[in-house]
Amino acid sequence: MNAGTGSAAAPAAEPMILNGVEIRDSFAEAFPMAGTRLVITADTARWAHTAAASLTGFATSVIGCGCEAAIERELPAAETPDGRPGYAVLIFAMSLKDLKKVVPLRAGQCVLTSPTSACYSGLDGGAAIPLGRALRYFGDGHQISKNLGGRRIWRVPVMEGEFVCDEIVGSTTQAVGGGNFLILARSRPAALAAAEAAVEAMAKVPGAIMPFPGGVVRSGSKVGSKYAGLIASSNDAYCPTLRGVAASALPPEVESVLEIVIDGLTEADVAASMRAGITAVCGLGAATGVVAVDAGNYGGNLGPFHFKLRALMAPQADGGAR
């Protein structure tokens, strides 16, 4: 499970510089997760987005939110089950048990309640995650099921009309959470501009999401804390204002660091997303104030997935960057 450890990996001793941006000899350490995809539709794209944004709200980290979720992409009406505008969202949890808890909870509070919405499975196979199977009880006995076209749906009467949803959604336990990279920049605006460029590029990669606000994390964490009970605390090695106080990983010219965290349905999805993001950052280049790209890990002893930055960004045999 070492994503990107191809034969084309650069020797560790040689620096890798892309458009003036150093790719540090580091790796992102990621973990297995359970994940699924929902398709949310509504009469208009605006209301589909509202429901999707609500469902994926407060879902930045499993540490405090119980799951990690975000919009994967907008779906044109022709691609959705009911022919209306929609959004695909991905939801990840640390276990199937957790996923089975958060999916109906969030769909019930955020999609069932949202005007004109409907909610469908966007992933087939794997363990069945209850959707309508749980939400149907809101119908108080007036709910209706239909088992047609190979799927069972539920129709729950609501004041506006009917809420329609699939009975179950599929899932995968091959998902990967915690892929990441750090953007080290000369200034806060430079770091933000690079992060925005990365997120824009990564949003085009299917099967992966960036669950933090706008896809970007300003407060990367390290494991543990001086305070009892806190399992994570500020990543002091990358805090520019702590240079000289804590052991710093930052060169003198770096004034700001932003992180992008990636969850994906597969290891390959995370690798593709990271590659797209880092490529975008390097595309801006050192001239825009980007100094280096680094990654967060725990020494390689905790997470089974290691995304080595230099291997990810190594040129392919055909000469193109992956």
Add this chain to the structure above:
Amino acid sequence: MSAPPDSAMGATGVRLTLRAPLDARVDASSLSPAALAGLRPAAVAALTLPWGAGIAPVGELFDVSASDGPGLVLSGDPRLDFVGAGLAEGEIIVEGPAGVCAGAGMSGGRLVIAGDAGDSLAAGMSGGRIEVAGRAGDGVGGARPGERQGMSGGTVAIAGSAGAGLGARLRGGLILVGGDVGPRAADGLVAGTLAVAGRLGPGAGRGMKRGTLILAAAADSLAPGFVDAGPQDFIMLQLLGRRVPELGALFGSRLTGRALRLVGNRLAGGEGEILVLQ
């Protein structure tokens, strides 16, 4: 040393061609692709079928030959009963009409009837698919003798009309009718879906508990006990129109999602629905 089965020589199916129109009823339920798989024509001809009050070898009723296509191909006859009854897998094609109880108790596979079908088509069916190019008789999807409930799964698509008692005691699956339907449809219907592109005969929905009738046109006279819940734009209909393409094909542009909803049968405490497309 026995001769290799025909399947080993390239032929995978069996064709049974009637020597003459049947002069007595024949129970064809034992003729399934699975039962005939690998048998040489001579072995198939030696099998016996209930015929009138007695039995008759298959070879006396049919010319037996190997078929390049998969499954079983039969000549049709209105007295050829129980075709595809109990079918669990494979395909049977009837090149003409079929008698009573075609596809009764089917749990899988595909039965195609190029002509009309007799009474009790798909009675007690639990899975698979039946296609009828012509008309179907009474009791489509109903209960088999001695059973309390009718069809519970699968799909029946009838291009023409259907007789009385369509979907009586239905508890699952989908029946599509391209033409008109006789009286007393959906009698005691428990669950499942009936879709009728033609006109619905009188007295439909007596004792209906749940389930859905989708109609292209308002029924002449339903059984008493239905209440008008008003028109609505049903997302569910938009969904089904895409997930079940033949439903979309049956109603064409009429399946916009908007329908009048009638709920019943309230006299039986039921909460089934009749959706009249608008």
